[in-house]
Amino acid sequence: MTDTVHLSPPDVGPLEESYLVAALRSGWIAPVGPDLEAFENEIAARVGTRGAVAVNSGTAALHLALLGVGVKPGDAVVVPTLTFVATANAVRYTGARPVFVDCDARTGNVDVPLLTELLHRLRASGERVGAVVPVDMFGSCVDYTALLPACRDAGVPVVEDSAEALGAAHHGRAAGSFGRVGALSFNGNKIMTTSGGGMLVSDDLPLLARARHLATQAREPAVHYEHRETGYNYRLSNLLAALGRAQLVRLDEMIGRRRQLRDRYAKLLAPVPGVDLVGAEDVESNCWLTVIRVRPDRCGWRAADLAAHLAAHDIETRPVWKPMHRQPAFADAESLLTGAADDLFAEGLTLPSGSALTERQIVAVLGAIDEFLAARAGTTSA
Incomplete structure (x- = not known):
């Protein structure tokens, strides 16, 4: 062989080029624009949630999702030990601490009975559990039929890390739609890409509105730059959203x-x-x-x-x-x-x-x- 065969290279072609050229010619080069709003709506429709917020990475989506469900400094957040580091890093961004749980040997997804045991242990010891973050590994959904009741019984919100699983489903329901909020990734090696990017998806529209506010430097609606709290520069650009729209078609x-x-x-x-x-x-x-x-x-x-x-x-x-x-x-x-x-x-x-x-x-x-x-x-x- 004369060329390296890569693990999961981006799959782009003429359609993506046409969407990008159209976005460039539209003049919407600055971060927000019509392609960004359209991409959010199209992803929400694909996943089956009421709304979505596009951001510049899956990690940013996880960070905002954890803040959105109320994770606080000092909380325990349950995370599978078999995952990419971004899942655990995002927990630390909030000041919480990850508590790791093992996987199912057959699927690589979280071991739900073990997770249930861990939730009982943490609650019995007086720990506040801010969230459970199941990860849909390698493109396959977690057993949400078992996981969701366990988390509901423990009174713990679910932040679904579906960075690897857009387009997958569990019993006909789309990946990303199971938690109070889900996080998607459009990194260059993912099933579809925006070069770099991510998305929050949820039926909780106030949570999404809060995430959108924080992702745009928490700027207040004033003619000058007004900021009452610390925000983040997390929004996806209109040009990358155009690339994502073409990828979603394919x-x-x-x-x-x-x-x-x-x-x-x-x-x-x-x-x-x-x-x-x-x-x-x-x-x-x-x-x-x-x-x-x-x-x-x-x-x-x-x-x-x-x-x-x-x-x-x-x-x-x-x-x-x-x-x-x-x-x-x-x-x-x-x-x-x-x-x-x-x-x-x-x-x-x-x-x-x-x-x-x-x-x-x-x-x-x-x-x-x-x-x-x-x-x-x-x-x-x-």
Whole structure:
């Protein structure tokens, strides 16, 4: 191969170019404009919420969402240990402290019975729990059928981190719509992108209005610049919103391409003992990332061995998220663990999953995996 196959590169083309050019020619170059409002309305319609607020990152969306549900300094906020660091960082931005809970070994999503136990423990010890932040991992929704009653019984609001899951669903209901407020990400590697960006989605219109106010430096409605409190420079620009509108038009197409690629991985790896696709049974996933779990005691090789082989062919892979309780920045955080996240970090591998991958690139990736399996098994595996 002569070009690197990336994990999840942006998928943009003529439609995105046309939307950006139209926005440029409209003269709406400054942060706000008609594309920004339209993008918010279109995302809200897609997710099925009453409103949305576009911001410059998924992290900003999480920060504002936590403030919106009333998280205060000193609160405990329950966060899955298997997540990207932004989830935990946003908790610290509020002055609260993250308390980590382990994952379900099959899906990578939060272990709901363990979460329920943790909520009971925290309440019994007199802790104020400001929020629970479930994360829809790798494009698959958490089991909200079980999680929402547990949080409701504990009297704790849910802030849904759906940064990875736009377009996914749980029992027909869209990712991002389960919590009091949800947070989406449009980072460059996500299912759809605005280069950088995020969105709050919610039925709670006063919460969204408050978030919009804080995201625009908390400026008061005066002819001069008036500020009664500290705000943030978090709004998404009109130009990036135009890019997002074009991406949203193509979202189902891009999800379909990722699903087709996952199916090809599943077919190739099905005969291999000790290798499973994480969350493969979720037919409502957006298939953002295809993650395999490799059990060396059954297959005779490690995930790192396959990663090294693919790297030699200029094919990018990545371990799953290093658990937050293993991160030096959160070494002092409280956790309730089973070892599931540690095992998935040790045995998991994320394969190239992007909808922008060409057929030639896909064939090269599948061929390199098959070559590795054949060398290990002595026979071809496809």
